[in-house]
Amino acid sequence: MSCLECFESSIMDIDECQPIYRDIQKFYKGLNMEIDQKIPLHLVESGVIHSKLCNYEIYIIFFLPCRITAGSLLAHEMMHAWLRLNGYKMLDPHVEEGICCVMSYIWLELEMKSDSGSNVASSSSSSSSIPYRKNQRxxxxxxxxxYCKxxxxxxxxxxxxxxxxxGYAAVLKYGLKNVLNHIKLKRRFPC
Ligand SMILES: [Zn+2]
Known part of the structure; x- marks a missing residue:
């Protein structure tokens, strides 16, 4: 069961994830961290949310996530994919999960700064086909x-x-790009 607010914003169809997925792709592109590879998305009934890194598949729990939780989850999981696609190997789990959580946090911050409910420029499209409520936050x-933050x-x-x-302290101190470069070389966060 779910309250009305949850129900109204919940995702119950994989197609509803696609606009969010595209937003997260644009979020990464905006950071010069483009993820070209198409990553399959799956909605699952319940259980553990995780990414199948070998196949770059992403699982999202059916019904529970709304745009905010799904977006923050996708930002996290797509960072795992970005790390793999960009040659980051054998990272300590706290470094890998830490930087993925940082990306999730950055997305949430940007998302909340935007008025439209989408942190990407909406002027490029006049389409009204986007299913989530776009112009209201x-x-x-x-x-x-x-709460997610x-x-x-x-x-x-x-x-x-x-x-x-x-990871977040390092990003605030050195900037995201420098932290990513450091992780690639040293496989840890800069102090
Ligand atoms: Zn993770």
Whole structure:
């Protein structure tokens, strides 16, 4: 069961993920981290959300995610794919998960800064076919985004929580590009 707000914004069809997927692709492109490879998306009934890194397949739990949770999840999972596609190998789990959580956080921040409900330039398309509510940012979504950011910042699991905190501090200090370069060379976050 779900409350009305959750129900209204929940994703119940894989096609509903496609606009979000394209937004996340544009998010990475905007950071000069283009992910060209088409990554298959699957909705699953329940269980563990994870990416099948060997096939670059991404699983999203059916019904639960709304645009905010699905977007933050996709930003995270697509960073795993980006790391693989760009030759980042044998990273310590807290470094890999940490930087993926950082990308999720950055997406949430950008998303909330945009008025339209989409952090990509919407002027390029006059199409009204995009199924999610584009021109309104509901209070529900804002609260949810704040909660997602809070969860990332206060994660208790060492790999995710500590990884995020270390990674985000490094990104604030050195910038994302420098941190990524450092990880590639040293396989750890800069101090
Ligand atoms: Zn991950």
């Amino acid at each position: 509901s209070m529900f979504e804002r609260k949810l985004a704040e 809070y969860s990332l910042k206060n994660g208790k699991l060492p790999i995710y929580g500590d990884g995020f905190r270390e």
